[in-house]
Amino acid sequence: MPIEDSAEAERLKDVPSVLRRSVDLLRCFDVDADTLSVSELVERSGLPRSSVHRLAMDLVTLGFLTRSSRARYSIGALMFELGHVSLIHSRLRTLAQVHMTRLYDASGENVFLGVLSSDLPEFAAMLNVGQVRGPRSVTTSEREGARSPLLSTALGRALVSVQSDEWVEGFLQKAKRDAAADLANAEDPADAIQFVRENGYAKIFSETTVSLATPIPSSDSAPNAALGIVAARERWDEHRLVPLLKTTALAVAKNIARK
Template sequence: MSDGVLDRALLVLGCFHEDAPDLTAAQLAECTGLAVSTLHRLLATMIERGLLVRLPPHRYAVGARLWELGELSPLSLRLRETALPHMMRLYEATGENVHLAVLDGPDPASSDALFVGRVTGRSSIPTVSRMGSREPLHTTGVGKALLSTRDDVWLEQYFHRKLEAETTLSITAEAALRADIELARVRGFATTREEMTLGNVSVAAALGRVDDLPPVAIGVVVRLQRADERRLAPLVIQAAKDLRDELSITQ
């Protein structure tokens, strides 16, 4: 693909998101602003290369080739594959959702928690996160844990953004969130209480610096009625330490 075609292909791929995993040609034309004839030629090429797949009736979705390439990312090959046994042990010890996330974004003002791993079971409380989803840093346990790893210069830029409330209990005031971040640093773990989803509590810990990987955090999400921080926090902290130690050995 030429640079121009590549730019247009990325424009098409950028139209897909969690709430729109498959789209019609008309929706893609509206999203991209491309001429219909140009778009149809581009879609044919992307299908041929495996970047898109056609679904009935007359819809398009991300192709298997992109998934195949994504699995070659260090976030999959190195981080997630190494983390899975640790996540399973944490799940077996708690019976709760286990999440693995990294800090991702071009700059502090547009950074999110990118979820790269998840272990769940039948008795685990439903959550909005999934592998590959992006969630706010300020309303998720792993997100707050990631914020606790950032310095004052980074945080100053981060707080230039408007923090949206996900629930009525979300913390969006800078002073209150800074206090939560500092508490997470002191205790070694972060918490959210019904700040992303009502009825859910999260306990998470950051791994600390790992060479050649973005900041990483691991955490559990539990029902409010089962949220015993005194039991969960040591388990999460130990999982983060064990994972960091293994990643440091295998780098």
């Protein structure tokens, strides 16, 4: 979707317009709309039809998109190829998977892995990059590849908590302007982040579930990440689950550091 926030627009003013528009076009796709027509791309991106048609064809030529015989577009093979050399996939997710599976086996609850979608506080969201579910875990709407506002998720709060004070200040300024922050329980944003910094984990309650998350100690070998659990409220046992979660996060960090 096009960037509309004035502060974000200021950040992007020196980025070539063709690059900004190309990214706007690529971000039109998601798991519920993995193939789109030109008309649908125009509607989703807000770009002129002539620009969408030209950019789409250029992105097909470069391999970022592919075009079907019915003139519908989808994400191309180059995006898949590049995704597999991302540190998120090649190191973080690959090395975390075995520990996430063990955490599920020990807890019986949904396990999630999250990263920041951007290094810049103006653009950052929580991006779900891994998960382990099973027959014992509660049904949730979270899905891999989805973004969520940082303060509305335990994973997002855990990610924000380990950023620099300058980064957090920039993010909180953005959160105060942005209704999409969607704070759980109407908590003060600064208080929510301070809780994680003091206790080492984030906690959010909904009507049916409780979410926990803790930062994974950072490494130069992989991006900042957080590990989380989502459990049914009737099975909630914070004294059991928090130590399991923190121990697993440390195990992931040690595994990454050895690579």
